Amino acid sequence: MREKIVLIDGHSILNRAFYGVPDLTNSEGLHTNAVYGFLNIMFKILDEEKPEYLTVTFDVHAPTFRHEMYQEYKGTRKPMAEELRQQVPVIKEVLKAMNIEIIEQAGLEADDLLGTISHQCEKEGLDVSIISGDRDTLQLTTEHIKVRIPKTKQGKTEIEDYLAADVKERYGVTPTEFIDVKALMGDTSDNIPGVPGIGEKTATKIIQEYKTIENAYEHVDELKPPRASKNLKEFWEQAQMSKTLATIRLDAETEFDLNGARHGNPYTKEAHELFQKLQFKNLLGRFDVETSANDVEATFCEVTGKAAIEKIFKEAEKAEKVGVAFSKDKGNVLPLFAHPSGIGRIALCYTEKKTVTIPCDMEMDFETLAGMISGLAEKVKVFSMCGLKESLNYLPQAKRENSFDVIVAAYLLNPLKSDYDYEDVAREQLGLLIDEKTEESTKACYEAYTAYMAVEPLNRKMEETGMTKLFREIEMPLVFTLYEMEQAGIHVEGEALKAYGDQLGNRIVELEKEIYDMAGETFNINSPKQLGVILFEKLEMPHAKKTKTGYSTAADVLDKLAPEYPIVAKILEYRQLTKLKSTYADGLATFIGPDGRIHGKFNQTITATGRISSTEPNLQNIPVRMELGRLIRKVFVPKEGCVFVDADYSQIELRILAHCSGDEQLIQAYREARDIHRMTASQVFHVPFDEVTDLQRRNAKAVNFGIVYGISSFGLSQDLSITRKEAARYIEHYFETYPGIKTFLDQCVADAKEKGYAVTLFGRRRPVPELKSSNFMQRSFGERVAMNAPIQGTAADIIKIAMIRVSDEMKKQNMKSRMILQVHDELLIEAAEEEVDEVKKILKEEMEHAASLSVPLLADMHTGKNWYEAK
Template identity: 45%
Template structure:
């Protein structure tokens, strides 16, 4: 007997899922999916159920309105709708599905709620929408798919979801635990066996919430709901459905969309309408602004200067990109406050040199909380406005706004308007937060001017000689092959060196090297394990070399070529909002992480060359973090050593080891250097012993002697930890805050990490701010003096300038002077500057 097919629509679950991907057209989107199912004759019966939403506030109210619209749309399609007072759609659907199974029907549940995966069996599947390249697509979850994805039976997912939602345990970890222990009851009974302190703590601390989630995930199937056997979908009804023109009441007129939070987005493509918008943007107004474009041409301008509406102006006909550029610059000159997101990305479309401060909300949010991973408009909306908005990725996928304007105009308009709207509403909130946290000066004097310097550096780029890069790559490949053969020769076997499993077996089973750490997947071959063995076993040194060589080859020899532009230069991206300490980072490509363990690694710098008629001038600070430590700790002996311009490591060795300065050995100096820099990073005796290959007792004695030598440093570091415990954050000399939540952890390792952060963040943060100030000053001086030389690279404490030959002396003098005077410390800032025909030569 052929089983009849039935689709049950979880109206509430679908709305909650699609709402955030298609906030303004979610009803239409769901209706289109349902029509497609009917049109393609995927079902004999169809019904829908609705329940309560799991949301509060503005979003919940809007969802309720959308739910009524969806019910209307389904009624028009002659689809029966089931509701029960106070009932969840989950329970109504499960009751319907149970009775359909009894009547020998195969059921597909159309939902956005993955909780339904628990109900999957031989005759019940779940259809969940996902975003594909061409819009919404349905993913069909069968019992086999659930098992393949989770490694568990569908009914076991209740316990996975309970751990995930109740204890915050990641899904992969939760699945692994359930696969290993079989049930929550067994897991809790044997939780003391768990290796992970974090998981064990979460299980203990959130046991009540886990049980509560487990109870809430129990599905009721006792509602007496049945489908009308006579209401199968007829051919005539399919034809009728396809002829229907659905446009429920409340949908906006063309060119105007009502957002999920009630504000209106208006698209403008006519010049006269654009002029009216600009006229409304009166002098002195506060404006949220966002630009998008490509090749320095504006493709969209979003403006917001009220809580009710936002405009998106798109060049078309007489409304040109040039006109929008001119009017945008005029607004920036006249407005009282301009707030944007990611100002640097918009500078290609404007002629701005920092003469008027444009407030970058992303950077402000980063200063206020530097531990977050993202500062996009949806993050700011959630954090400061209690507003839930779909992210750029949810709306556009990997497309830019300019690309999306061609492919999905509505989504692109939604995205850029959301940026301007959030900027407008968050601007003053963030300004107040900067004031409360005493970071206004840091923001206005360092971070905002830096935006323009980084943009200038990105625009200039750095030249790469393709032939040298190819030759470098060829040399690397030869060295890789040679090293590979030496490893095979010393191990007596050919194997995959890149396979940790195979490598572990060769080293610790076949060669029986000491120190093997067995894990669930085999022996650990992590760098820290191998580095301990390297001094005694030449094959380990070869393996470490092999890893460095292959990384150099893939990341730099092969990787850099992809970034070389038509002008033979790499225009990388420099990021201000990535690191918690305030350091600048670089991506596409990352030029701040070149391996320098071996000479061949350092030689990658030879491929970076100045353009004709120029040379490179490279300058970096000498021991800037130690100098910052001396200044901030006010330790008289450390300050005195630097003021005498003596070898700080030799002096430390002399004091710590109680030997005359002239009798300090190279080994003693090396050990003292490790202690000097280790103190900056809050190094422990264990860390120092590992680094110097000495006993922990010896390492403890080194550190104790260091603090006896520089008592002011010890007092200072202790004070930093105490203050961070009291305030919850560490503070740099320039007011940069770094929250240290780990200090309140009940986990000893986490607290120890927090103490190290509290000690090193003020020092690292201050050093980062000094190089930023230096960069701003150098960039400004070059332009102010009318020089053509430009900064092309910043790497930690180093600045690289492409200097015109005729400007060389002036540039070198300017560079050193500006870097030295970037901050006034109790000790001098020393700068080493060199000139060369390549970055390697100048370094």
């Protein structure tokens, strides 16, 4: 039985993985997709091949004979993407930690090393598998040298295998003849020029007949077609050079030692630590249990019995801090003494060396244990949890002053993640990767341990990044404010909602009939394929965009057609109404609780800018652009004896822009309470203030708000239905009007490029990794983010401060009124009728003084018997 060696073309496989695996980054912002993809390919090969020897070759970025020739003919290769370049040393570090032999040698390219080593090993009686994404390596195949070419698609790896006979069957030439084919046809990806006018088919036919380019040149006048004959004569020197470029060396002097390539156990402790750091959770299962188990598990234990549990709590009361977790047991059958929600145990950590899990049982049911935890929350200096808001219902004695939510803190440090859980915090802050197969009781201990141990590193990092005050004075108090809003909920008239849905349904039926009549036939309006055929084939409308599946019927396409084609306007209305019905009229009904109220969730760890988001359901996305959409607000009503008071910041983002930019003209306009949009129109369109038309004001409004979001001339032209040139002129005149804004926005981008993040007035950071992307579109997006994040993030901070203060003041005065909804810059209060004037006073005071800016903050207020009237 012949022994086997696997040779991996390092740069080639890393490159292939980089473009085949979606972008990944670890908590430190390091791109890891190429490394992850490389390892998946390598493990797949090792599982299949089970080789005795393993070596990975890499190019050394130093001049070689072939590199010099590349420069002479085609210049240097396309530079490596920065996101890929930074992963090269990482994969080398990982391979070394796995005790895998790496060969890289100045003066030799990786494929020359592969060629020489593979033939040396074949002579020594080994079977060889070369793993490469470069088809040049097919020339190396023999009966005992196999080339395996991986393809990574959506994270999955497929492999093509070639021995010499396979190359002959697939390409019609032998492995050595394959070199000559490439010399004739060239290879733009490898900067091999070849002979102009000779493609793969012609090159293959020539080499099949003449075997080599030299022999073909001797019969050059006989070559077919005549163009190939003419071009080979003219570019003969280039063909020779191309053959040299395409030929992989088999006799290079290498430092390869077969004994050093002996493949042992790659799953070392050092490799495991690296995999944790890189957050390759899915690959950790390859390591032995002894290697992958966290030492911290030895400090976990279960405690039962009233006396033992009471002893634990007495010890915990003396601790500086405690970490707590409420754990839900999986399964359909709840433990007898668990909470109805499924919480069947509580975990508690009060020292690094001890974490306990306490199951609910006859001696200590959930209510008793939760009461003890609530008492603990009041007494200790730091009470820490992962996602505190979700547990506040069980902790009536919990206080803002000593509470710590590690999820919120971790989010502040890395707001780009759309979701956080305790496992993320354990990995990022403590270097712990928790196996998904871990038992529930152990997971509960991990969560409590994480809540306890992560406080110190999170505090340190918030101090280093200047976000401690933001965390203490805004985010942590907000946890309690949002909890109270969720508990309060908002009342919905179920019958009115049903009637609204029926109204929508009737109009949808009418629209269907009208659309069918205008189309001259019935079809599935919701099918883009069928709709495309109707619009662009039967009705022959312009602006058709053909895709793989048919014509595009996206909103931007239909919006262009709607003004001239009534059927399209009706289709757009149909789409809006069907979405209204399914998402709101029908969708909201499922969230109405037994008390007739919707208790949605407000999330503070989802958006990158710091804005609060709303889910289950999303009450921040109630349609406002069309009247029929706005009407749904009528079903939201206050409870008996109350009215709604709605307070909305007036142009808060523009006011923040005025403050941050220091633009004197904009600041003065706000101080004088002038109509900003009319004034902007007057300046941009060069007309007297009193002669500005409504259209000019609307266009100026689009520019004003667009500038805040870093709008481009293209984006503005689309919004205003004007040419890109006109839009560019609007923007140019805008910056001439407000020069301070242009300076400020440019500085925002420059600062973000230098620091890697944008920052709000309150110190909130928004990382902008897109600015370093090799992709132009990504960089452009990053520039818009750098301009907008300080403005939108500051607005988010201000509304949060206002929410906390309004809620606190109403509680301080022991009022019946309560805050029930926040929609970006808007607060909705369910106010007792006798408290309306005081509520308005509190809203005005707290909202308008939430921040001290160089321009006044203004809040508009309205009251109503439903949300529609109040808005």
